[in-house]
Amino acid sequence: MDFFSAMNISASGLAAERTRVDAAASNLANADATRGPDGKPYKRIDPILAARPFENDMNATEVQVMGMAQSEAPGRKVYSPGHPDADGDGFVTLPDVNPIHETVNLISASKAYDANASAIETLKTMAQRALDIAK
Amino acid sequence: MKLFDSTVSTLERSLDVRLQRQNLLAGDVANANTPGYSPKDLNFREAMDAATGTNEGQRPPPIDAFITETEGTPGLDGNRVDADHALVQLAQNAIQYGASARAVGKKLEILRAVADS
Numbered sequence: 312m313d314f315f316s317a318m319n320i321s322a323s324g325l326a327a328e329r330t331r332v333d334a335a336a337s338n339l340a341n342a343d344a345t346r347g348p349d350g351k352p353y354k355r356i357d358p359i360l361a362a363r364p365f366e367n368d369m370n371a372t373e374v375q376v377m378g379m380a381q382s383e384a385p386g387r388k389v390y391s392p393g394h395p396d397a398d399g400d401g402f403v404t405l406p407d408v409n410p411i412h413e414t415v416n417l418i419s420a421s422k423a424y425d426a427n428a429s430a431i432e433t434l435k436t437m438a439q440r441a442l443d444i445a446k
Numbered sequence: 447m448k449l450f451d452s453t454v455s456t457l458e459r460s461l462d463v464r465l466q467r468q469n470l471l472a473g474d475v476a477n478a479n480t481p482g483y484s485p486k487d488l489n490f491r492e493a494m495d496a497a498t499g500t501n502e503g504q505r506p507p508p509i510d511a512f513i514t515e516t517e518g519t520p521g522l523d524g525n526r527v528d529a530d531h532a533l534v535q536l537a538q539n540a541i542q543y544g545a546s547a548r549a550v551g552k553k554l555e556i557l558r559a560v561a562d563s
Contacts, residue, residue, distance in 0.1 A: 314465070317472040324476025331479065360480040365473065370466075370513050372473040374480050423478050426529055430475045433540045434468060440544040441461070444551045 314438045320365055321434070323373035324427035330358045330376045331420035335413045342408040345396040352396075353406040355382040382407050457550045459497045459506060463490055464543040466509045471539060474532040482524035485516045485532060 334356050344353040359377040364370075384407040392401030467488040474485040489512045497506035518526040 317465075317469040320469060320472045320476050324472075324478070327476070327479070360477075362473075362477045362480045362483045365469075370486065370510055371469040372477055372483070372486070374476045419479070423475075423529065426475050426478065426533055429533065430472050430536055433536050434472065437465075437468065437540045437543045440547040444547050444554070446551070 314434060314441070316365060316371060317434050318431055320371055320373045321427045321430045323365075323375065324430075325424060327358070327360050327374045327376055328420045328424035328427065331360075332417060332424070334358050334379065335417040335420065338406075338408045339410060339413045339417075341406060342410055342413075343405055345394070345403060345405065347406075352386045352404045353408075355384075355406060355408045356380065357382070454550060454553055456494075456498060457546050457553070460490075460494060460546045461543065461550070463488065463493045463509055463512075464539055464546060467539050468536065468543070470513065471532055471536045474527050475529065475536065478525070478527045478529045478532070479523075480525060484526045485518070485528070486513055487516050487535070488513050 338355045341347075341353040341355075347353040356379045359380055361375050361377045362372045363375045365373045386404040386407050388402045389405055390401055391397055391403045394403045397403045467490065470486045470488055474487075477483040477485075488509070493509055493512040496512070500506045516526065518528060520526050
């Protein structure tokens with residue numbers, strides 16, 4: 312266990328929170344996208360976070376992004392007969408994205424990112440104190 | 447009378463314990479949004495008591511033995527981290543680490559003064 316272990320743990324937190332921001336940004340940007348990469352309406356994504364022992368040290372835990380979960384929920388149906396992606400009844404299927412939900416996620420991820428950054432800052436101060444012993 | 451008495455080794459132990467605790471708290475902050483995660487902490491007093499109670503020449507018990515999983519109310523995703531609490535502990539722990547580090551520095555300063563006189 313050394314100073315750089317704790318910094319790397321906090322760095323894993325930074326990476327995880329950034330992934331959450333990326334996902335929320337992608338969901339918000341595609342809130343009305345009727346064609347995703349597969350030609351179907353965009354599916355909202357959610358990162359899967361998992362705690363993992365840091366470098367096989369069973370005590371300290373870092374966080375890891377295990378992957379992205381794609382929402383399989385049916386989209387919102389909106390009546391819009393003139394739309395090129397409208398079905399036979401004139402309904403367009405929009406992604407299952409709730410902008411309020413995404414915005415809340417965005418704020419929560421951004422705050423958590425700050426928390427990890429300040430943990431690193433605190434650790435830097437600590438390391439400096441240790442170096443000062445020999446001054 | 448030895449040159450490096452038990453003060454230095456006690457302070458050394460406290461620096462080790464504080465650093466280990468910092469690592470645990472950093473892990474708690476990093477996992478503030480991991481579903482089902484329970485925060486970990488370290489009982490500083492118990493870890494120190496165990497070391498000061500150890501006879502000379504014996505190795506103190508490993509710090510890992512004093513790690514506890516914190517109880518707390520889980521959120522909707524089963525996560526028990528209180529981010530505010532973890533950050534406050536993180537800051538406090540760092541200050542106390544600084545205090546121990548400074549004490550070691552002063553102790554060495556005294557020895558240096560003796561050596562130079």
